[in-house]
Amino acid sequence: MTVTDVLVCALGAVSLGAALRVVTSKHLVRAGLWLVVALGSLAGVYLVLTAELLAWVQVLIYVGAVVVLMLFAVMLTRAPIGPSDDLDRAKVPGVLIGGGAGLGLAAVLVDAYRWREVGLSDVEPGDAGAMGREVFTSWVLPFELLSVLLLAALIGAIVVSRPDVGQRSR
């Protein structure tokens, strides 16, 4: 086992353990904080696999913004300290869907790569230049489509949160 293998396994284990705590913890806010650990160690995995840009995007978007927004929303409504006994978690469907999706993806990945070994030096590092070239050449159409989707979501959010906009014109 190389250092890379050990690091990927260790970070993966941390990520998995934290993710399990997210869905099993009875403390509402602590579950959100475990999500920070899970997503952060996933960023560590990306970093070890030389996908540097992806790793920092993960930290910037998921840890710095998405989880923070979730915690913000939870704290605005109801965030008791200590365990909550009335958490309505769909246990059996959750295990089925989560486990099924995880196993399915794992099967697809294992089938795709088998036990083929790819040296880290053979992979083009995912730095900003490489990422930019890819996004603006081969993937330019999905990229633009995604930006249109985000724009639509943005406008939708404004419309939903401002009922007075429509009423004034009526």
Add this chain to the structure above:
Amino acid sequence: MTMPVWLEIAIRVAGVFAAFLVLPLVVGQTEHKVMAHMQGRLGPMYAGRFHGWAQLIADGVKFVQKEDVTPAAADKHVFKLAPAIALVPYLVAIIVIPLGPGDLVAQPLDMGLFLVLAVVGVGIVAVLMAGWASANKYTLLGALRAAAQLLAYELPLVLAAASVAMAAGTLSLSGIVEAWRPWWLLWQLPALGVFFLAGLAEIRRPPFDAPIADSELVFGYLTEYTGLRFALFLLAEYVGIVVIAALTTVLFLGGWKGPFADADLGWLWTLLKVGAVSFVVIWVRVSFPRLRVDQLQRFCWLGLVPVALAQLVLTAAVKVAT
């Protein structure tokens, strides 16, 4: 001159820790004295005899001696962990900020700018943890204000940084300084203003200190903290000043470039500029009243964001034209 790898790493780590511990103290002491003189006072005069230079060391000793109180209703683990989480992002940020030309940076990175922006955004998790785990209405309100403020101001901060990265054509902090030319001071002036103001808001310095607002929220999300943990939060605030000043220097003020002797005295230019920007941070604190929460959001969305977007257009136009 070559030295063994382990020695080089040890020296670099020691350098980062020295910067991490010394620079915030210098900024803090300067704040004591500068603010006092701006308000017609003398500030600390006794500790260490000469103009109270040892005041912050004395403060540190005092903080260590104080009782470390954890509220009975608090979520103890989260409460105790929060000050450490508040410090880590700035420590990571200091690692990639270049002090001088060549190898005078703890860890040069191809994507230093991106890394810094990403980790500085993580600091907000610590604020939410502190405010929520204290089990106190004032702290929770302070944390929510901080979260709303930081999420909003991250946008102009990133846009302004993107403008200068676009101008330099690189995300490496050293590369940006290499590409910097004096006329960029004019070209990137709006971005400089946006970045500095958004940076002030990111570290919650006055006039953007609504999350702490001592006249409304006792002491915001820090209300329940005492002793060493409170001191760690204070340290995080002053390291934050150093990081924002250093980033402003590196991105917009040419880093180690000066009128003469760039190659030999580069680190001195960087430190001088960081000091000057930190001075402005203190000056702004003394001069402006605190913004209300609604004014804060208004200023960000209707002031900084449009300016930053316009600057992006300008940068792109000049870049295409030349």
